[in-house]
Amino acid sequence: MRKKDSHLDAFIVAHQPQFEEMLAQMVELPSVSSDPAHAGDVRKTADLAVQFLQNFGASANIVPTQGYPAVSGGWTVGNRYPTVTIYNHLDVQPANEPEWTHAPFTFHKNGHQYLGRGTTDDKGPALTALLAARYAMECGIPLNIRFLWELEEEIGSPHFPEVVKQHNLVPPSDSVLVSDTIWVARNKPALPCGLRGLAAAQLTLRTGKMDVHSGLTGGVARNPLAELCAVAHACLDAKTGRVKIPGFYDHIIHPSLNEMRDFLASGFQVNRFKHAFKLRSLRTEDRKDLIKRIWTAPTFEIHGLAGGYTGAGVKTIVPAWGELKVSMRLVPNQRADRIFTLLKQFVRQVNPDVHVKSQGKLEPFQGVTCGPYLEALRRSVQAGFGKPPVLVREGGSIGAVTVLHQAWKVPILFMGLSLPEHGYHAPNEFFDWGQAAGGIRTFVQYFRELAGNQPQTANSTAC
Amino acid sequence: MRKKDSHLDAFIVAHQPQFEEMLAQMVELPSVSSDPAHAGDVRKTADLAVQFLQNFGASANIVPTQGYPAVSGGWTVGNRYPTVTIYNHLDVQPANEPEWTHAPFTFHKNGHQYLGRGTTDDKGPALTALLAARYAMECGIPLNIRFLWELEEEIGSPHFPEVVKQHNLVPPSDSVLVSDTIWVARNKPALPCGLRGLAAAQLTLRTGKMDVHSGLTGGVARNPLAELCAVAHACLDAKTGRVKIPGFYDHIIHPSLNEMRDFLASGFQVNRFKHAFKLRSLRTEDRKDLIKRIWTAPTFEIHGLAGGYTGAGVKTIVPAWGELKVSMRLVPNQRADRIFTLLKQFVRQVNPDVHVKSQGKLEPFQGVTCGPYLEALRRSVQAGFGKPPVLVREGGSIGAVTVLHQAWKVPILFMGLSLPEHGYHAPNEFFDWGQAAGGIRTFVQYFRELAGNQPQTANSTAC
Numbered sequence: 001m002r003k004k005d006s007h008l009d010a011f012i013v014a015h016q017p018q019f020e021e022m023l024a025q026m027v028e029l030p031s032v033s034s035d036p037a038h039a040g041d042v043r044k045t046a047d048l049a050v051q052f053l054q055n056f057g058a059s060a061n062i063v064p065t066q067g068y069p070a071v072s073g074g075w076t077v078g079n080r081y082p083t084v085t086i087y088n089h090l091d092v093q094p095a096n097e098p099e100w101t102h103a104p105f106t107f108h109k110n111g112h113q114y115l116g117r118g119t120t121d122d123k124g125p126a127l128t129a130l131l132a133a134r135y136a137m138e139c140g141i142p143l144n145i146r147f148l149w150e151l152e153e154e155i156g157s158p159h160f161p162e163v164v165k166q167h168n169l170v171p172p173s174d175s176v177l178v179s180d181t182i183w184v185a186r187n188k189p190a191l192p193c194g195l196r197g198l199a200a201a202q203l204t205l206r207t208g209k210m211d212v213h214s215g216l217t218g219g220v221a222r223n224p225l226a227e228l229c230a231v232a233h234a235c236l237d238a239k240t241g242r243v244k245i246p247g248f249y250d251h252i253i254h255p256s257l258n259e260m261r262d263f264l265a266s267g268f269q270v271n272r273f274k275h276a277f278k279l280r281s282l283r284t285e286d287r288k289d290l291i292k293r294i295w296t297a298p299t300f301e302i303h304g305l306a307g308g309y310t311g312a313g314v315k316t317i318v319p320a321w322g323e324l325k326v327s328m329r330l331v332p333n334q335r336a337d338r339i340f341t342l343l344k345q346f347v348r349q350v351n352p353d354v355h356v357k358s359q360g361k362l363e364p365f366q367g368v369t370c371g372p373y374l375e376a377l378r379r380s381v382q383a384g385f386g387k388p389p390v391l392v393r394e395g396g397s398i399g400a401v402t403v404l405h406q407a408w409k410v411p412i413l414f415m416g417l418s419l420p421e422h423g424y425h426a427p428n429e430f431f432d433w434g435q436a437a438g439g440i441r442t443f444v445q446y447f448r449e450l451a452g453n454q455p456q457t458a459n460s461t462a463c
Numbered sequence: 464m465r466k467k468d469s470h471l472d473a474f475i476v477a478h479q480p481q482f483e484e485m486l487a488q489m490v491e492l493p494s495v496s497s498d499p500a501h502a503g504d505v506r507k508t509a510d511l512a513v514q515f516l517q518n519f520g521a522s523a524n525i526v527p528t529q530g531y532p533a534v535s536g537g538w539t540v541g542n543r544y545p546t547v548t549i550y551n552h553l554d555v556q557p558a559n560e561p562e563w564t565h566a567p568f569t570f571h572k573n574g575h576q577y578l579g580r581g582t583t584d585d586k587g588p589a590l591t592a593l594l595a596a597r598y599a600m601e602c603g604i605p606l607n608i609r610f611l612w613e614l615e616e617e618i619g620s621p622h623f624p625e626v627v628k629q630h631n632l633v634p635p636s637d638s639v640l641v642s643d644t645i646w647v648a649r650n651k652p653a654l655p656c657g658l659r660g661l662a663a664a665q666l667t668l669r670t671g672k673m674d675v676h677s678g679l680t681g682g683v684a685r686n687p688l689a690e691l692c693a694v695a696h697a698c699l700d701a702k703t704g705r706v707k708i709p710g711f712y713d714h715i716i717h718p719s720l721n722e723m724r725d726f727l728a729s730g731f732q733v734n735r736f737k738h739a740f741k742l743r744s745l746r747t748e749d750r751k752d753l754i755k756r757i758w759t760a761p762t763f764e765i766h767g768l769a770g771g772y773t774g775a776g777v778k779t780i781v782p783a784w785g786e787l788k789v790s791m792r793l794v795p796n797q798r799a800d801r802i803f804t805l806l807k808q809f810v811r812q813v814n815p816d817v818h819v820k821s822q823g824k825l826e827p828f829q830g831v832t833c834g835p836y837l838e839a840l841r842r843s844v845q846a847g848f849g850k851p852p853v854l855v856r857e858g859g860s861i862g863a864v865t866v867l868h869q870a871w872k873v874p875i876l877f878m879g880l881s882l883p884e885h886g887y888h889a890p891n892e893f894f895d896w897g898q899a900a901g902g903i904r905t906f907v908q909y910f911r912e913l914a915g916n917q918p919q920t921a922n923s924t925a926c
Binding site: 034097206233281283297308316424 | 497557560562645659661663664665669670671672673674675676677678679680681682683684685686688689690691692693695696699700701702704736740741742743744745746747753756757760761762763764765766767768769770771772773776777778779780781782786788789790792814816822823857858859860883887888889890
């Protein structure tokens with residue numbers, strides 16, 4: 001059970017309409033960072049974010065880069081107080097899936113559910129933290145709260161190093177809280193203490209100038225799609241998921257007994273996972289094995305094979321070229337550069353004509369698994385949702401995290417608000433008011449914890 | 464050297480403008496049988512063909528089927544004379560390749576070259592035969608000449624059995640000449656005496672309801688594209704081209720020593736082949752091996768892998784489904800049904816979740832390799848082009864041939880006019896007047912040979 005806090009609860013109830021209005025404005029800007037056609041929308045989203053911060057009385061700046069800008073802002077109540085930075089991103093995935101039941105970039109309210117691309121990933125959590133900070137400021141909690149909102153997270157944060165270099169606009173803080181992760185289940189708040197990394201690549205093979213007639217040339221003309229399938233098969237045992245690239249599993253830090261105990265105590269359920277992601281069958285249904293695979297083991301995925309004919313029916317050609325799109329999720333202490341090199345060397349052995357090009361690298365991240373920040377966060381989640389959080393790992397990757405860690409060398413913690421059923425990167429993505437309300441309570445409590453025994457500022461009487 | 468025939472030569476020269484005008488009208492109807500959007504154009508092409516036959520004084524009929532109609536027509540000079548049927552098709556491949564330098568369905572004349580989709584495959588050869596028949600009729604050659612023009616060849620002749628059943632519209636003849644094949648090279652006329660067959664299939668695998676986030680599910684979610692790549696690899700050694708489906712090579716009739724001698728004497732050149740199809744490298748450059756592979760050996764091709772993400776860059780999803788598009792070229796005496804069953808059984812063993820669906824079956828065909836028809840055709844080509852033809856096999860498939868053979872049980876011979884550089888199924892397809900003019904001479908001589916020592920009809924004085 002969570003402790004009642006009627007002043008905060010009243011604030012939350014009073015601000016639901018404002019939250020919904022702001023989220024609607026955000027969702028209706030299709031800030032798809034991977035699609036150049038939406039460049040204008042991405043930039044408008046940054047401007048809107050600055051506006052939101054300023055409307056709340058915070059300072060706010062666009063942080064320019066060679067790519068899309070970031071947004072930095074917040075409240076400085078005093079240099080003698082600690083500073084926390086909340087990280088979210090405001091760019092979103094494409095929404096071209098045919099399964100959308102409503103226009104993905106039109107905000108749709110269904111009771112306390114908010115549908116639309118970006119609602120849960122990650123605009124809703126960003127606005128949740130903003131409301132919490134607004135409350136903290138009203139109450140005079142003696143803490144400097146800053147926001148760092150990225151607009152290139154969904155494309156692997158290519159210009160985030162430029163962002164953190166601009167110290168005047170993005171001053172380092174004492175700790176960072178990242179709010180872009182997913183719970184094990186509703187009522188099972190999760191604090192991830194590690195992220196997987198990523199090494200993505202395109203494998204291209206051209207064997208002719210044009211597609212040719214498979215009757216006239218078949219048997220002699222090389223088939224680039226067949227050769228790329230063979231390369232895929234050489235890299236991966238598709239049935240078990242085992243990666244066959246030599247050296248791939250070297251240097252991996254396996255989870256400690258303590259970590260595994262936490263993971264197994266997380267309440268993770270195989271059937272719930274299967275249902276949330278609408279998967280027909282899995283490589284394993286063994287709970288422990290499954291948890292290890294998604295949180296602590298690296299992968300090799302095939303995302304697509306371009307080239308040839310993919311329309312209706314069959315077109316009897318020998319294709320001129322093919323392009324296999326792959327990526328590998330990485331875990332501590334694999335290094336993205338090394339893994340990409342291993343892939344490149346191995347593919348050269350298997351088929352020297354295949355050209356391997358990197359499509360982005362993100363390092364895996366091992367976060368804090370104990371200590372005062374984590375304990376404060378645990379207590380905050382208990383206060384916010386009335387449930388103790390479980391320690392997990394996150395199977396996804398957030399490029400900004402390793403960049404921030406290297407630049408600032410401060411503790412980075414994770415407290416996301418999304419649920420598996422919210423549909424990260426999936427059609428009919430949604431967020432819900434229950435998670436937002438609990439999120440506001442959690443952030444407020446965390447701000448109080450960080451402020452600790454610091455003296456309250458002048459206008460602190462109300463809280 | 465060919466014998467001069469000044470009356471015929473004058474006819475040919477005089478009719479070049481008419482040939483070009485008719486070919487232009489044909490090309491500018493985009494009779495793409497595989498694309499339902501062009502259904503109207505396919506039917507208009509049939510009407511135009513009837514018109515052409517009637518303009519030349521022949522009888523002509525639409526032969527209706529459940530699919531597209533065929534066109535049947537010709538001249539009956541007398542029941543006591545032999546009858547030959549010339550087969551061509553008037554439907555064409557799609558022309559969506561970006562490499563086209565002119566609009567593919569606009570007839571473009573460049574000197575004596577005629578550019579446009581369908582010029583060489585197979586509208587140009589059809590009109591060549593028509594002009595030759597017109598000449599034969601003017602000269603009173605005592606032979607009944609019929610035409611059978613299909614409009615579903617490029618989609619595997621699904622309704623051709625219905626066509627040949629309509630005996631009143633499509634009367635059987637004593638022999639058939641198919642004009643839809645390709646020479647070894649310019650100046651190397653080729654008479655194919657066999658065709659490869661085809662068994663095409665779609666292999667589909669669905670493992671989820673929607674594409675999901677590869678960070679959140681990767682390692683546990685099955686990857687249907689990776690599993691289909693593994694199936695492809697199980698079916699085919701992509702490097703050598705060897706098909707690994709058990710039993711696949713059973714029952715194959717290898718070419719006789721005589722056939723191989725003919726093939727090797729055909730003037731086939733590896734470099735010319737490579738250049739004509741713009742292939743960067745081949746599975747073999749050994750001439751004998753190459754000839755055996757394209758003319759006498761079966762294949763397994765991958766035409767495309769649908770599913771997942773094939774746009775720019777990489778999208779880190781685990782796809783929900785994949786569809787592998789494959790086909791196998793077959794040789795005598797493989798049976799398309801049996802081969803499809805072998806594929807289906809083998810795929811079930813490798814991955815029982817993959818669904819295998821047939822996308823068409825064409826039997827391989829072994830034609831005549833000796834006898835009076837072939838000798839007559841050899842002499843005709845010598846007369847028409849001044850070069851002796853070589854006996855080869857055709858690597859492609861013509862669905863109508865086995866249907867006609869089973870229905871009529873008469874000799875079926877092949878005399879195509881296309882050159883490798885004409886670009887069958889490729890961008891910038893063209894035909895040329897040299898092949899048309901030589902073709903008219905060849906057909907006329909063949910008609911004379913078939914008429915043999917029969918008495919000339921009334922108006923025969925001029926020839």
